[in-house]
Amino acid sequence: MAIWSLKDEKFLVIDDFSEMRAMMRTMLMSYGAQDIHLARNGEDALKILENNQFSIILCDYNLGDGKDGQQVLEEARYRGLLSASLIYIMVTAENTAHMVMGALENQPSSYLSKPINRTVLQARLDSLLKKRARLHNLNQLINKKQYQQAIAACDKEMAESPRYRFELLKLRTELLMELDDYPAVADQAQQVLDERDIPWAFYYKGKASLMLQDYEKAKEIFTQLIETQGNYIVAYDGLAEAEKGLGNNDAAQAVLLQALERSPKSVLRQRNLAETSERIGDYQTSEKARRQAIKVGRKSVLKAPGDYAGLAKALVKNDKSSEALQIASSVQKEFNDSAEAELVGAITTSQVYQSMGKEAESEAALKKSTELLEQFPGGAPRNLSLDVAEACMEHGQVDEAKELIRQVVTEQHNDQSVLARVGEIFKEAGLEEQGRSFIETTREGIIKINNRGVKMASEGDVAGSIVLFDEALLNMPKNTDININAAFAFLKSMQQNGVEQGLLEKTKRCLAVVRQAGDHKAKYQKMMELSQGMEASLTT
Amino acid sequence: MKNTTPNFDFSAVIANSIHDMKNSVAMLLSGLDELIVQSPQGDPPVNQGFMELQYQGKRVNAQLVQLLALYRIRNDLYSPNITEIDVAECLEECSLQNKGLLALKGISLEVSCDTDLFWFFDRSMILSVINSQVNNAFKYTRSRVVISANIQDGHLCIDIHDDGSGYPEEMLQNAGADQRTIDMSTSSTGLGLYFATLVAQMHTNKGKSGNISLSNKDAGGRFRICLP
Numbered sequence: 001m002a003i004w005s006l007k008d009e010k011f012l013v014i015d016d017f018s019e020m021r022a023m024m025r026t027m028l029m030s031y032g033a034q035d036i037h038l039a040r041n042g043e044d045a046l047k048i049l050e051n052n053q054f055s056i057i058l059c060d061y062n063l064g065d066g067k068d069g070q071q072v073l074e075e076a077r078y079r080g081l082l083s084a085s086l087i088y089i090m091v092t093a094e095n096t097a098h099m100v101m102g103a104l105e106n107q108p109s110s111y112l113s114k115p116i117n118r119t120v121l122q123a124r125l126d127s128l129l130k131k132r133a134r135l136h137n138l139n140q141l142i143n144k145k146q147y148q149q150a151i152a153a154c155d156k157e158m159a160e161s162p163r164y165r166f167e168l169l170k171l172r173t174e175l176l177m178e179l180d181d182y183p184a185v186a187d188q189a190q191q192v193l194d195e196r197d198i199p200w201a202f203y204y205k206g207k208a209s210l211m212l213q214d215y216e217k218a219k220e221i222f223t224q225l226i227e228t229q230g231n232y233i234v235a236y237d238g239l240a241e242a243e244k245g246l247g248n249n250d251a252a253q254a255v256l257l258q259a260l261e262r263s264p265k266s267v268l269r270q271r272n273l274a275e276t277s278e279r280i281g282d283y284q285t286s287e288k289a290r291r292q293a294i295k296v297g298r299k300s301v302l303k304a305p306g307d308y309a310g311l312a313k314a315l316v317k318n319d320k321s322s323e324a325l326q327i328a329s330s331v332q333k334e335f336n337d338s339a340e341a342e343l344v345g346a347i348t349t350s351q352v353y354q355s356m357g358k359e360a361e362s363e364a365a366l367k368k369s370t371e372l373l374e375q376f377p378g379g380a381p382r383n384l385s386l387d388v389a390e391a392c393m394e395h396g397q398v399d400e401a402k403e404l405i406r407q408v409v410t411e412q413h414n415d416q417s418v419l420a421r422v423g424e425i426f427k428e429a430g431l432e433e434q435g436r437s438f439i440e441t442t443r444e445g446i447i448k449i450n451n452r453g454v455k456m457a458s459e460g461d462v463a464g465s466i467v468l469f470d471e472a473l474l475n476m477p478k479n480t481d482i483n484i485n486a487a488f489a490f491l492k493s494m495q496q497n498g499v500e501q502g503l504l505e506k507t508k509r510c511l512a513v514v515r516q517a518g519d520h521k522a523k524y525q526k527m528m529e530l531s532q533g534m535e536a537s538l539t540t
Numbered sequence: 541m542k543n544t545t546p547n548f549d550f551s552a553v554i555a556n557s558i559h560d561m562k563n564s565v566a567m568l569l570s571g572l573d574e575l576i577v578q579s580p581q582g583d584p585p586v587n588q589g590f591m592e593l594q595y596q597g598k599r600v601n602a603q604l605v606q607l608l609a610l611y612r613i614r615n616d617l618y619s620p621n622i623t624e625i626d627v628a629e630c631l632e633e634c635s636l637q638n639k640g641l642l643a644l645k646g647i648s649l650e651v652s653c654d655t656d657l658f659w660f661f662d663r664s665m666i667l668s669v670i671n672s673q674v675n676n677a678f679k680y681t682r683s684r685v686v687i688s689a690n691i692q693d694g695h696l697c698i699d700i701h702d703d704g705s706g707y708p709e710e711m712l713q714n715a716g717a718d719q720r721t722i723d724m725s726t727s728s729t730g731l732g733l734y735f736a737t738l739v740a741q742m743h744t745n746k747g748k749s750g751n752i753s754l755s756n757k758d759a760g761g762r763f764r765i766c767l768p
Contacts, residue, residue: 113664123629123632163658
């Protein structure tokens with residue numbers, strides 16, 4: 001029998017008690033481990049993860065103040081610091097299961113309960129390492145974000161062996177979610193449910209319904225899931241979304257409050273509560289929720305200037321204007337003078353002064369906002385552009401507002417939430433009709449260009465379509481429809497006339513824009529593969 | 541003088557105590573393990589002593605674990621965490637935790653389970669149930685305990701089979717029965733079976749739920765838990 005050894009593994013042990021860290025290290029070393037890093041809390045761990053790759057992480061769920069083990073896992077995943085093959089073992093003090101609090105895609109590889117029994121640790125590691133070896137190819141594909149191929153790899157695994165079948169099915173479902181193929185997600189989930197009442201299958205079926213905007217169905221599924229499996233906190237989030245989709249903002253708020261009672265340390269959920277509360281005019285709740293989001297998110301990558309803006313807004317509504325002003329002026333520093341924070345700070349300051357009736361100060365802050373917006377590196381984020389547009393409207397600067405709106409609509413002409421917000425801004429300014437026709441004209445222009453370009457390419461005038469798209473890209477560089485169709489034209493040209501470096505570069509740039517926005521996932525995957533194939537042929 | 545403090549939740553106090561005791565007992569058992577490892581082998585009275593200590597320690601631990609779990613279940617603080625489990629690996633873990641003690645008494649512990657068998661259940665709950673039953677076997681087994689698992693009738697059936705003198709008649713009658721008829725005042729076995737029944741029933745799939753049964757089979761007792 002071969003000696004079982006951990007010598008090739010790279011460990012990170014995270015625990016707030018030094019005796020525990022020492023004990024774990026001793027245990028691991030007794031099994032041959034040589035490369036062991038230690039961290040005493042989430043913040044330290046994340047810093048270490050920024051600069052090191054590990055194969056196995058053992059993390060205590062309870063890490064004192066600051067992030068807990070689940071939050072460390074989620075943030076590390078979110079920031080792309082963990083390989084798909086990483087083994088993450090959560091060490092818990094209870095040997096009863098606790099709540100499935102985090103996102104389903106972010107569950108630990110395994111739980112171990114304290115006190116850690118060395119033979120149990122060995123057996124568990126052995127089992128996890130065997131699984132990792134088995135799923136090696138699949139994990140590599142996931143790391144490279146080659147989701148279609150990863151799905152094929154899943155299917156291959158399942159055909160070869162009954163081991164891990166449902167886990168592979170869950171992974172397959174998650175990969176389909178990544179590809180935004182919601183009908184396929186619903187089908188896959190249903191297939192699983194036909195065999196067994198599995199909570200995650202219910203959850204993804206619900207999510208698919210949400211994404212397909214079938215809110216009644218989603219509501220039904222999530223309600224049932226909560227009843228039968230009360231520890232799936234994400235089911236509450238799903239239900240809240242369904243209620244929002246049905247226009248029941250009060251019900252959504254109630255659901256979020258319930259979820260937060262059980263799992264308060266979620267920045268996203270607190271933020272969701274704040275936004276939902278704002279929608280129903282409950283600024284008392286939104287003030288509390290924003291404070292929580294800020295507190296919990298303090299050292300998290302999920303921290304966002306929007307929470308400060310939201311808090312300032314709630315404070316103004318709750319007659320706490322001077323505190324609101326303080327918050328507005330603190331944003332910039334909280335985010336190390338980032339361009340976004342500076343802009344948010346300026347807009348918020350302008351809005352607070354406006355509510356205090358201080359016109360001159362408000363206009364000055366607005367002027368600063370507009371300047372910052374113009375100078376924003378890489379072009380301003382659209383929601384901030386709209387915030388400034390809204391503020392301009394409030395100050396009667398209609399032309400400035402319209403120009404900003406035009407730019408946003410040009411880049412996001414199909415985004416319903418953007419169009420809805422723009423509609424609101426015009427309505428608030430008493431220009432509802434004007435707004436509607438303005439949006440329509442702007443959209444029509446883009447749709448026409450797109451359609452013409454696509455038609456030309458498919459009817460054989462590839463060169464002509466390229467000319468058209470080149471110009472369109474100059475005018476609306478971030479429009480994902482233009483970018484994906486341009487990429488299509490470039491690829492078609494290269495298929496006909498041979499691969500050419502310049503066109504290939506343009507294709508890659510376009511695809512990068514689409515990838516960044518997360519749109520057109522299926523098309524993106526296909527074109528990415530084509531483009532990679534062409535690139536390979538250049539070097540052979 | 542009566543304690544008339546309003547809203548005094550004694551059961552919560554008990555639960556906290558149990559939690560504390562459970563941790564202490566775990567430390568005790570851990571320390572005992574160390575002693576056994578360090579002590580010279582083959583000294584019969586000492587071995588006997590250690591055996592008894594371990595057996596009793598594990599009994600206490602099992603009961604505390606079960607009480608705590610029952611408290612949580614009864615107070616709606618617990619939802620089963622049903623995940624896909626490698627059954628063979630789970631049974632191996634149980635074997636690892638119990639073989640040493642059983643070996644001290646000359647009892648062999650075997651696991652018989654297809655390595656490709658995967659099923660859905662709450663791993664920690666089921667492990668508690670099996671551990672507790674295997675530990676009981678310490679007193680009643682002659683020489684051999686076999687833990688096995690296979691699929692029957694769409695259920696996963698996990699058996700713990702000893703070669704002792706089998707279960708007494710009253711237990712065979714009452715096992716698997718409604719919780720109200722289980723007499724918990726007799727012995728810890730009552731609690732163990734009650735717990736096992738509750739855990740089995742917590743596992744449902746498509747309208748079917750789990751159950752336990754006791755039988756005397758092939759000279760010896762067989763505890764069986766079936767999960768849909």
